[in-house]
Amino acid sequence: AQTVTQSQPEMSVQEAETVTLSCTYDTSESNYYLFWYKQPPSRQMILVIRQEAYKQQNATENRFSVNFQKAAKSFSLKISDSQLGDTAMYFCALQIQGAQKLVFGQGTRLTINP
């Protein structure tokens, strides 16, 4: 069975600061994908960034980047130059290749303060 753990229930930083959200996962599979989703108060789930496990290079999308440590089964999200609009719940998710099912962590509530 696959599990995803987010150990930080809540985080709060000042606007323009950099923040890192932690995620660890467990799977015995070697081929899988990892995702970070954002869910603002509007509750729309938004895909922020994805990482294929076979790629060593960390994914980057504008101000969002990941630190993927496959051996440690760690997948953290770094948000640079944080903005008020980044305030949301952030979910880490794991998908085994070919299985379609997303397994989500419990989420981290991130608040960006002005």
Next chain:
Amino acid sequence: SAVISQKPSRDICQRGTSLTIQCQVDSQVTMMFWYRQQPGQSLTLIATANQGSEATYESGFVIDKFPISRPNLTFSTLTVSNMSPEDSSIYLCSVEEGQSGYEQYFGPGTRLTVT
């Protein structure tokens, strides 16, 4: 990515009744998924719906309680049957697409409250 809409956006229902949630996509997709997000919790997959075949349910979810239809490649419904307060949740549909073929994109969700 595909534009996904859900109806209703929210509803308040009495226990013992049923509610059907609709999910519409603006493009044809093979796989559609239904997730449940209980208050303050994460998302849990209910079932996977392929057009032209029976939905595949995850452990803990049964067809009698959550019947799903998938009549074509752009539409699906989820019914929450014989509701109880424990069914109060956000229900989200998602589709699998993207350049890589495995990314899932979500609809806006349906907030259900059962009294």
